[in-house]
Amino acid sequence: MSRYWSSIVKNIEPYVPGEQPKDRKYIKLNTNENPYPPSPRVLEAIRRAAGEDLRLYPDPDCSELRETAAEYYGLNKNQIFVGNGSDEVLAFSFMAFFDPERPILFPDITYSFYPVYAKLFNIGYEIVPLDDQLNIPEEKLYKSRGGVIISNPKAPTGQLLPISSISKIVENNMDSVVIIDEAYIDFGGESAAGLIDSYPNLLVVQTLSKSRSLAGMRIGFALGDSSLIEALGRIKNSFNSYTIDRIALAAANESFRDEEYFRSVSAKIICTRERTASELKDMGFTVLDSKANFLFISHPDVAARDLFELLRDKGILVRYFNKPRIDSFLRITIGNDSDMDYVLETIKNLLQSCRI
Template sequence: MPRAGGSYVKAALRKFAPYTPGLQPAEEEGWVKLNTNESPWPPSPRVIQALRSGVGENLRLYPDPLSRGARSAIARHHGVGEDQVALGNGADELIELCFRAFTGKGQAVALLQPTYPVYEPVAAVHECRVSRHPYTADHTLPESFAADEAPLKFVANPNSPTGTWLDRQAVLEVVNGSSGVVALDEAYVDFAPEERTDLIRNGHENLLAIRTFSKSYALAGMRLGYALGTPELIAALNLVKDSYNVNRLGAVAAVAAIEDGEYHDALVEFVLQQRKALTAGLRARGFEVLPSAANFVFCRPPASHRAADMAAALSERQVLVRHYQQEPVSGWLRITVGTSEQHEALLRTLEEIVR
């Protein structure tokens, strides 16, 4: 006789709370969409042209399982060997591959708090213990984090959702103090003062850097990410990945995007300028805004307004920002850096709400 619904699910997932992505309206027209950290610009024209050229009869064939053309282009860009690059279906797949390769059921993963909300649900799927380490009040690392003996640690830098950034010495102390793998999630690093691929080139054998094409390359819809590390760590990721995890068009887009450095740099500079303007506009309206090293800002509304209520009121007026329910960030909003027109619409709507 069939069992009651839900009893087929493994015990670890019966109270499972999956990651909730930012809202994607069914009809995009009319919305000011500043909730999912997408690019304010379209992809490089060279990417569009490459994709058009890539659409043909060869789509009937499976892609190269190791995406060697894209790996080669990424390796040249970062000055590392091709065997130091792994490709993924977005950075999120590479995060999941870290769990497959470096930790397992009953083992620990060390996380900072607050941090990217994807890590904990993936840990639950893999039945890992989560060792939590709250950031200090000034958003620096607690001493306990480097000392944690977990076989896998994640450091989002710049952090999500706060946008705060750790300098080279802070990252180096975690890498040198850790006995397991340190996965440095650099999804937003192109908007930060520095990146940490120098540590990869210097041969730190327990460091893996994770990147995405979704933000500074404007390819969120393609679902492309990559990891950099020693050949041994990259081989471990390839050992546990799906056979054809990056499709033919994705690999084509990756090559065209990373080779158009001029367009990429212009996009990043535009975001930096708009980030400064958005920060000033919010502060002028009484918001507390953390210094950001990402393509978003993290802000707290004036004391007389709740973040959840403000996010809801904005949504009613077709302006989307991100609000997280869980502590310690429930009183804050994360707002994507967009165009000046989008910012004007946001600030104008905020004035209607806060007055």
């Protein structure tokens, strides 16, 4: 604490991202990264963009990328906003749509960045507890005073709300903005992007970090009515005119164009997820039904924290949340098949030795 800190700095509790170990000794299944590399066409586009034009500012409006994305999503360019990762898009959204005096709603167990944003921007919030099966009690999200934000599939459980439930939440909040954070939507969920033309208060947030294997490039999107997109643009242009560098623009553009690669990678991950879930259930784990690139699991015989430490010792990094209601669970990112074989084998051995 320093006397030069603003009252905001003194009061916030920053988000803590998952470990990013630098020694690379781990099978890294703790931050939901894609085990497969980005499309070779994306890497080639990056190399092509590494030229003298980097001396020039990037296009502050990201026009070409927004057009490419619009085509992919079946929307218009003015329904698309681009940000430096979906975290930046979410931060701008809190500034653009929520007000201090009108509290927003989000579940007690969700992406842990939401309360951080709320504190940073002094937005009041009310917590809606998930039920005992960690499902969202939808009706409790109806008629918020200031807005709603949920992740779908849900973080950190991976459970998916059907699109009919999303519609109901949105149409029961016509006086405020409902944000659906779809970071993991490409692993088996149906996007709410299709509802945008019906609801002027719906904002859908996506990212290229997960299903497009581009966590290292920082590209996120918001999709919504053009007046919501205009609001995000006004915030961005009052904060940092050029948030996306020229290389990231080139990479993102090419990523949307190589749909085949992305479909094939997502299909592989879904397949590995289903097999992994099935084997974990055979070992006695509770495995929540996941439509994301991770599984949320719990075992009656081993404390999650212990299993977390034991796996770490064996060179496997997963995520443990030391929080009420979910401290009996581990979140394991789906790696490639050989990663998951090693994980399953290791867990099997650990369970056997625990039982002795």
